[in-house]
Amino acid sequence: DIQMTQSPSSLSASVGDRVTISCRASQSINNYLNWYQQKPGKAPNLLIYAASRLQSGVPSRFSGSASGTEFTLTISSLQPEDFATYYCQQSHSAPPTFGGGTKVEIK
Amino acid sequence: QVQLQESNPGLVKPSGTLSLTCAVSGGSISRSNWWSWVRQSPGKGLEWIGEIYHDGGTNYNPSLKSRVTMSVDKSKNEFSLRLTSVTAADTAVYYCVRSVVIGINEDINFFDPWGQGTLVIVSS
Numbered sequence: 001d002i003q004m005t006q007s008p009s010s011l012s013a014s015v016g017d018r019v020t021i022s023c024r025a026s027q028s029i030n031n032y033l034n035w036y037q038q039k040p041g042k043a044p045n046l047l048i049y050a051a052s053r054l055q056s057g058v059p060s061r062f063s064g065s066a067s068g069t070e071f072t073l074t075i076s077s078l079q080p081e082d083f084a085t086y087y088c089q090q091s092h093s094a095p096p097t098f099g100g101g102t103k104v105e106i107k
Numbered sequence: 108q109v110q111l112q113e114s115n116p117g118l119v120k121p122s123g124t125l126s127l128t129c130a131v132s133g134g135s136i137s138r139s140n141w142w143s144w145v146r147q148s149p150g151k152g153l154e155w156i157g158e159i160y161h162d163g164g165t166n167y168n169p170s171l172k173s174r175v176t177m178s179v180d181k182s183k184n185e186f187s188l189r190l191t192s193v194t195a196a197d198t199a200v201y202y203c204v205r206s207v208v209i210g211i212n213e214d215i216n217f218f219d220p221w222g223q224g225t226l227v228i229v230s231s
Contacts, residue, residue: 034217043202043221044153050215087153091216095168098153 002026002090006099012107019075021102023088026069032092033071035064038101039084047086048073078104109134111203111222119197119229125190129203129222136184137161141206143218144177144188148199158206159186193229200224 003026013019023033031051036044046055048064051071061076075082083106088099114128129142136142144156157167159177167175176189190197203222209215 032215036218043224044218045221046217046219049217050210055219089153089218094166095170096155096218098155100152 001095002029002093002097004088004090004097004099006086006088006102008102009100010103010105012105013078014107015078015080017078017107019078019082019104021073021086021104023071023073023099024069025071025090025092028069029090029092031066032090033064033066034089034091035062035073036087036089037082037084038087044087075104109205109220111205111220113201113203113222113225115225116227119193119227120231121194121229123193123229125188125193125197125201125227125229127188127201127203127225127227128185129187130183130185131205132184136179136186137181139208141166141208142179142186143204143206145202145204145218145221146197146199147202147224148196150196151199154199156188156190156201195229198227198229200226 005024007022033051035048037047038044047058047062051066052064063074065072085101085103087101110132112130119125141158141160143158147153157175159165159179165177174191179186202224204218
């Protein structure tokens, strides 16, 4: 299975901050990488697919980028509703696998 | 838009069988989508269990394949999961999810939407 490693596992930030979350794949996955946001007690929600394509309805402050096996989710200006846990997921090879998550907390 | 709702078996005894059903509303299960089960536990994070197509075709995670069976009921617009010989390690929140496939080569896929999830506890 392809291993997905996220960093950091948690971070503290303030409203208005620029936040970056990293995800590294254990092997090449081209750009078959998705990002999800999960709030407590809720299901994950798709933010970005194919590394950089914004899902319909997702605010433009969210963006994704890729460089080799390294992927980044950026929140340009953190909003109160963005405090949540974020997961990456590769869809290149079966079985699809997820990163361990990055919890974004209020500083 | 499509919405998914899991049934709620709640408590399952060790060595027993976990059975879940996902009701699909707002769209036909027979459209060109795969339908997946994903579970989430504190110990193992998010784990894909497997997927089923409306014609009954399946793909399972090799780590669970020997214990998993999925089925689809087009007349009820729902699909189901059966996991046998459960242990405490199978305690998790179970989500049913639509697996969307897009792109010219049908090579881009992602999970959207997700059901609200149902907590299954394996305990005697």
